[in-house]
Amino acid sequence: MKLHHRILGEGIPVFIFHGLFGMNDNWQSFGKQLTEMGFQVILADLRNHGHSPHADSHDYTGMAQDIVELLQAFDAPRLALGHSMGGKALLQALNLFPGLVQAAVVVDIAPWAYLPRHNMVFEALNAIDLTTLNDRKTAEAMLMNRLNDVSTVQFLAKNLFRTTADQFSWRFNLGTINKNMHHIGEAVWPESPVNTPILFVRGDRSNYIESERFDEIRTNYPAAELAEIRDAGHWIHAEQPRALLNLVADWFKKQTQLSR
Numbered sequence: 001m002k003l004h005h006r007i008l009g010e011g012i013p014v015f016i017f018h019g020l021f022g023m024n025d026n027w028q029s030f031g032k033q034l035t036e037m038g039f040q041v042i043l044a045d046l047r048n049h050g051h052s053p054h055a056d057s058h059d060y061t062g063m064a065q066d067i068v069e070l071l072q073a074f075d076a077p078r079l080a081l082g083h084s085m086g087g088k089a090l091l092q093a094l095n096l097f098p099g100l101v102q103a104a105v106v107v108d109i110a111p112w113a114y115l116p117r118h119n120m121v122f123e124a125l126n127a128i129d130l131t132t133l134n135d136r137k138t139a140e141a142m143l144m145n146r147l148n149d150v151s152t153v154q155f156l157a158k159n160l161f162r163t164t165a166d167q168f169s170w171r172f173n174l175g176t177i178n179k180n181m182h183h184i185g186e187a188v189w190p191e192s193p194v195n196t197p198i199l200f201v202r203g204d205r206s207n208y209i210e211s212e213r214f215d216e217i218r219t220n221y222p223a224a225e226l227a228e229i230r231d232a233g234h235w236i237h238a239e240q241p242r243a244l245l246n247l248v249a250d251w252f253k254k255q256t257q258l259s260r
Helices: 024-035 060-072 085-096 119-126 136-147 150-157 174-179 211-220 241-256
Strands: 005-008 012-017 039-044 079-083 103-107 160-164 167-170 198-203 224-229
Touching (some): 005 024, 012 024, 012 085, 012 241, 024 039, 024 241, 039 060, 060 085, 079 085, 079 241, 085 103, 103 241, 119 150, 119 174, 198 241
Parallel strands (some): 012 079, 079 103, 198 224
Antiparallel strands (some): 005 039
């Protein structure tokens, strides 16, 4: 599956993969700033998200295969960053092709399995009948009534668009993601250790990466490192964008031996 993507700037390619219900726009500001530090940035939409094709499946093997196809279309060296679901999909791509990138950053997600975390979001989205929806504000109000979180509502509502003058649709493929939601929390451990340098970044207010379990990660990814960003939850790129930007740029420059 050919992923929709945008290319910004010039330099060593850095591929960025968003999380569940996201799209490449979520990382546009971050990507533009990264280009100012000497990198080319490729912002991609994962399958069933954004402007990429919809499919009947939504699991990490399929997403990883899409990522591999996109990355292999660019000359090495390549760098990559994935957040949340996009981070797991990137890890699975590296499990399948360990030499795919020179270095990677995985933002606030680990390879282990997670219990379902998005039930309330799915319920809120499924409660909106797009066939009778007249305007965006109504959808935002319905989401707010169930989720009571402005940033989450704005994030989800950004995916709403009109297919006709009187018909709304979601950018993401809600039907397929609904049917495959059990795959989102699955583990993505490699069959044998992957030696790609990987920087795992956690927010200090997030519980997605438990630092006391990091030895499990390093056993499977021996070159892995862990960094923490203060005053950040799961959405580090939105809550502490400059801190994450500096950390990512320094890591990639260190790995590619680029000087400031």
